Amino acid sequence: xxxxxxxxxxxxxxxxxxxxxxxxxxxxxxxxxxxxxxxxxxxxxxxxxxxxxxxxxxxxxxxxxxxxxxxxxxxxxxxxxxxxxxxxxxxxxxxxxxxxxxxxxxxxxxxxxxxxxxxxxxxxxxxxxxxxxxxxxxxxxxxxxxxxxxxxxxxxxxxxxxxxxxxxxxxxxxxxxxxxxxxxxxxxxxxxxxxxxxxxxxxxxxxxxxxxxxxxxxxxxxxxxxxxxxxxxxxxxxxxxxxxxxxxxxxxxxxxxxxxxxxxxxxxxxxxxxxxxxxxxxxxxxxxxxxxxxxxxxxxxxxxxxxxxxxxxxxxxxxxxxxxxxxxxxxxxxxxxxxxxxxxxxxxxxxxxxxxxxxxxxxxxxxxxxxxxxxxxxxxxxxxxxxxxxxxxxxxxxxxxxxxxxxxxxxxxxxxxxxxxx
Amino acid sequence: xxxxxxxxxxxxxxxxxxxxxxxxxxxxxxxxxxxxxxxxxxxxxxxxxxxxxxxxxxxxxxxxxxxxxxxxxxxxxxxxxxxxxxxxxxxxxxxxxxxxxxxxxxxxxxxxxxxxxxxxxxxxxxxxxxxxxxxxxxxxxxxxxxxxxxxxxxxxxxxxxxxxxxxxx
Ligand code: SF4
Numbered sequence: 001x002x003x004x005x006x007x008x009x010x011x012x013x014x015x016x017x018x019x020x021x022x023x024x025x026x027x028x029x030x031x032x033x034x035x036x037x038x039x040x041x042x043x044x045x046x047x048x049x050x051x052x053x054x055x056x057x058x059x060x061x062x063x064x065x066x067x068x069x070x071x072x073x074x075x076x077x078x079x080x081x082x083x084x085x086x087x088x089x090x091x092x093x094x095x096x097x098x099x100x101x102x103x104x105x106x107x108x109x110x111x112x113x114x115x116x117x118x119x120x121x122x123x124x125x126x127x128x129x130x131x132x133x134x135x136x137x138x139x140x141x142x143x144x145x146x147x148x149x150x151x152x153x154x155x156x157x158x159x160x161x162x163x164x165x166x167x168x169x170x171x172x173x174x175x176x177x178x179x180x181x182x183x184x185x186x187x188x189x190x191x192x193x194x195x196x197x198x199x200x201x202x203x204x205x206x207x208x209x210x211x212x213x214x215x216x217x218x219x220x221x222x223x224x225x226x227x228x229x230x231x232x233x234x235x236x237x238x239x240x241x242x243x244x245x246x247x248x249x250x251x252x253x254x255x256x257x258x259x260x261x262x263x264x265x266x267x268x269x270x271x272x273x274x275x276x277x278x279x280x281x282x283x284x285x286x287x288x289x290x291x292x293x294x295x296x297x298x299x300x301x302x303x304x305x306x307x308x309x310x311x312x313x314x315x316x317x318x319x320x321x322x323x324x325x326x327x328x329x330x331x332x333x334x335x336x337x338x339x340x341x342x343x344x345x346x347x348x349x350x351x352x353x354x355x356x357x358x359x360x361x362x363x364x365x366x367x368x369x370x371x372x373x374x375x376x377x378x379x380x381x382x383x384x385x386x387x388x389x390x391x392x393x394x395x396x397x398x399x400x401x402x403x404x405x406x407x408x409x410x411x412x413x414x415x416x417x418x419x420x421x422x
Numbered sequence: 423x424x425x426x427x428x429x430x431x432x433x434x435x436x437x438x439x440x441x442x443x444x445x446x447x448x449x450x451x452x453x454x455x456x457x458x459x460x461x462x463x464x465x466x467x468x469x470x471x472x473x474x475x476x477x478x479x480x481x482x483x484x485x486x487x488x489x490x491x492x493x494x495x496x497x498x499x500x501x502x503x504x505x506x507x508x509x510x511x512x513x514x515x516x517x518x519x520x521x522x523x524x525x526x527x528x529x530x531x532x533x534x535x536x537x538x539x540x541x542x543x544x545x546x547x548x549x550x551x552x553x554x555x556x557x558x559x560x561x562x563x564x565x566x567x568x569x570x571x572x573x574x575x576x577x578x579x580x581x582x583x584x585x586x587x588x589x590x591x
Contacts, residue, residue, distance in 0.1 A: 023563040045576055049583060121484050121508075137486045137508065139515045143575045151565060186478050190507025219481065221507055387441070 003157040004224050004251040005192035008132035012115035013152075020255055022154045029131075030058050030109060031144050032118040034100045036065035036364075038141075039084035040077055041119075045142030053088050054148035060092040060109055061085050062100035065366065067359035098332025098358040101125040101213060101300040105205075106334050108240030112227035112249045117144055121216050122300055122382065128205065128212040129235065130227035130249045132192075135216070155191040155221055159254035162199035164266035169416045171310065172207040173302065173380065173400040175199070176214035177271035178263065181281030188220025191259075195225050196252040199265030205234035206306040213301050214382050217278045226250045270415050272378075273398040276386040284403050284415040292376040295320070295408035296389075297401050298329035298356070299363040302380025305335040307401040312344040314405035314416060315351035321411030327369060329356035351409075362389050371396070378413060380404050423551050424470040424498065428535035431459055433475050435482030435509065439491050452491040469496030472541050472548065474533060477502065480509025489513040499541050501548070501559060503528045514566050517574030519543055521559040530557065543570075 002017070010018045012026035033042065038061060046052065053059050063081055066074035085093045094103045101122050104110055112130030117123065119141045126133030136144070144150050162175060179187075193215045200208065208225050215223025225231075227249055232242055254260040273281040297303050297311050308330060320326045328348055330336035336358055339345050349355075356362075362369050363381045371377055371390030377397070379389070384396035397413065406416035437458050443451045456463040473492065479502035480488055489512045492500060499519040513520045527533075538551035546561040562570070572578035 023565055025565070048576065049579055051583070135484060135508070137484050137512050137515065139486055139575055140511065143515070143579055146579055186481060186506075189504075190510075219506065 001253045002251055003192070003253050003255055004130070004194055004226055004249060005132065005155060005157045005222060007249065007251060008113065008115060009152060009154055011113065012132065018154045020154050020156050023151060024154060025149050025151050026115055028058065028117055028144055028148050028150055029114040030060065030116040031141065032060045032062065032100055032104055032116065032120075032123070033141060034061070034065055034120060035063040035067075035077055035081045037119040037138050039081045041138035042142045042145055043080070043084055045139065046146060049142075049146050051146040053090065053145045056089050056091070058148070059088070059090050059145065060094070060104060061090055062094045062103050063096055064099045064103070064359045065364050067096050068357050070367070096357070096359070098334065099300040099360055101209070102304055102331040102335065105129060105209070105234070106238055106332060108235065108238040111235050111240045111242055112231060112246040113243050117141070117150060122213050124215040124220065124223040125209050125213040125300060127215065127222045127224040128208040129231055130225065130246070132222055132224070134221045156255040156259060157192045157194050157253065158188065158220070158259040158261065159194050159196055159252065161260065161262045162195070162197040162265045163262060164198060164264055165202055166199050166265045166268060169402045169420055170268050170270055171400040171402065172203055172210040174268055174271045175263070175265070176211055176217065177273050177278060177281035177398060178268055180214070180217050180273065180278040181271070183218065183261070184279045185217060185277060186219045188215060188218030190219060190221050192222040192224060193218060193220040194252060194254075195223065197265070200225060201228060201230075204306055205230055206304045209304065210301055214278070217382055226252050270400060270403045270417065272403060272413060273384060275384055275395040275397065278382065278384065278398055281398070284399065284413065287397070287413040288415070290397070290413040292378045292397065292407070292413060293323070293325065294371065294375055294377040295324055295326040295404050296362055296377055296379040296381065297404055298327070298361055298379070299381040300331055301382035302401055303329055303331040305338050307331075307380060308335065308339045308344050308348065309342075310401040311405040312347040314402055314409065314420065315353075316347050318351055318409045320352040320408040324408050324411055326351070326353045326408045327356055327362070328353045329361040330358050333358050365389050378404050378407050423538045423540055424472050425468065426472050426474055426533065426535065426537040426539045427460075427463065427467065428474045428533060428537075429459065430476055432477070432481060433459070433479055435480060435485050435488035438480070438488040439485055444485070444487065448487065448490060448494055451487060452494045455491040455495060464495060467495045467497065470498045470541075471496065472539055473497050473500045475500060475502035477504045479505045480513070481506040484508045484512070486512045486516060489516050489518050493518040499543070514569055515575040517570050517572070517577070519570050521546060521562065523557075523559050527557055533557075
């Protein structure tokens with residue numbers, strides 16, 4: 001049976017079909033790089049090779065990691081990035097417009113059928129659009145930028161099917177934490193994961209992005225979702241174009257029967273993952289009354305428009321508890337503007353939120369808001385490895401924006417349904 | 423003959439290239455390679471030695487230095503039943519030979535830590551000094567073999583571009 005991953009890879013490799021385990025060379029439709037792993041790393045490689053980027057229109061550059069640049073070192077990185085973009089004549093440059101994985105699709109760069117690479121480990125996010133997208137290191141990116149090609153071992157597809165429908169206050173983030181808890185961080189085996197089932201089709205495009213994003217936490221290469229009308233309307237509204245044959249990519253299959261995993265969305269509760277791994281996930285109720293200091297709504301995973309809206313649903317007419325700091329770093333300028341127009345930003349502000357830049361911020365352990373040694377954070381981000389968001393002694397719990405917001409109001413962790421449904 | 427360094431615990435990128443020393447130059451970072459699990463490794467390893475890892479070798483972050491330090495220390499091959507995907511890609515792109523072997527072979531009584539072995543890249547094999555037994559690893563596709571032989575992706579491309587130029591393209 002054909003899988004979506006093999007269909008996308010075969011197309012990029014210019015072959016009628018490919019088999020699992022084949023090593024093929026693919027043509028890259030789009031390469032995305034950011035300020036941290038991008039120009040400052042690839043520039044010397046391209047110089048050594050005596051090459052410029054293979055196709056200026058297929059390269060997208062985003063500054064998001066060292067934003068705002070408030071040290072000499074980071075200012076120099078941003079300067080180098082801006083100059084490189086000019087030297088390479090790249091027009092797809094988004095300077096401080098938000099986090100790369102969110103900016104890329106919102107500006108219409110992704111559509112079903114594409115084969116893309118990103119210089120960041122959460123690049124599987126692009127799979128939500130029915131594109132094959134994965135993360136690569138700086139050396140490989142140097143090779144891609146010089147040639148427009150990359151080698152790949154054709155992966156198996158693990159099909160994660162979510163049957164039935166999610167209940168209120170249960171989100172894509174909870175689905176992913178539950179899968180992390182179930183199959184562990186190595187469960188993706190660097191294969192392609194595909195999400196399917198009624199509960200996935202119910203999701204908005206940005207919620208689907210959360211699922212694909214966290215394929216990285218499962219150790220998968222890609223996190224695919226077959227395109228449908230939800231994909232079509234998002235891509236068209238973002239100014240992108242759907243290829244004529246996009247419906248050919250509506251494939252949902254695993255390579256092996258044992259790699260078809262099924263979950264029940266209706267039975268899913270909000271999840272919290274304890275430090276220091278997303279695999280430490282369990283029902284939020286099991287963490288009731290756990291104390292924390294910082295509530296963080298941030299990152300490509302957890303501060304998109306849908307995430308801000310979810311937090312506002314909880315925070316409307318409520319205020320965060322004393323002793324809790326709520327920090328919100330909207331994932332992109334566009335998402336923040338939309339949230340502002342819809343009154344979401346003022347709900348958050350009235351509830352006591354402090355706003356940070358539209359960048360990776362604390363998620364990358366960057367900036368003065370990074371966690372201190374004794375701080376415990378409940379965060380809507382994807383990763384809670386030791387020391388990632390600040391000092392080695394800091395502790396991070398992961399949850400959905402609903403759970404983070406409700407816990408901030410309660411002053412301790414809880415299942416958001418306990419607050420919202422009394 | 424080379425020494426076999428066998429590890430039975432999962433080796434992650436942070437153990438190979440500890441985050442604490444990531445800003446240091448590669449030569450300094452390399453002196454801390456694997457110190458959390460085998461403090462004598464970085465000082466004792468000799469050029470040509472072979473590393474045998476546990477399944478999911480190199481799991482963790484995408485940092486290239488995890489493979490780079492092993493190459494820097496002179497490891498001639500990293501062998502494991504399975505590799506974490508990004509580590510595997512990084513190793514090949516940096517010209518560090520990586521080979522998988524079957525679970526049966528991984529359990530072979532001769533593959534103990536400290537064993538004397540001869541590694542043959544072209545044949546994808548290990549020979550045990552003690553018994554003379556030849557152990558076959560899983561061969562690499564030609565495409566990846568060539569890239570490793572050239573010293574990694576960037577030197578490989580350099581060679582390719584040079585050949586293109588000489589062919590008058
Ligand atoms: S927000 Fe966090 S997870 Fe997303 S790209 Fe930035 S550092 Fe990575």
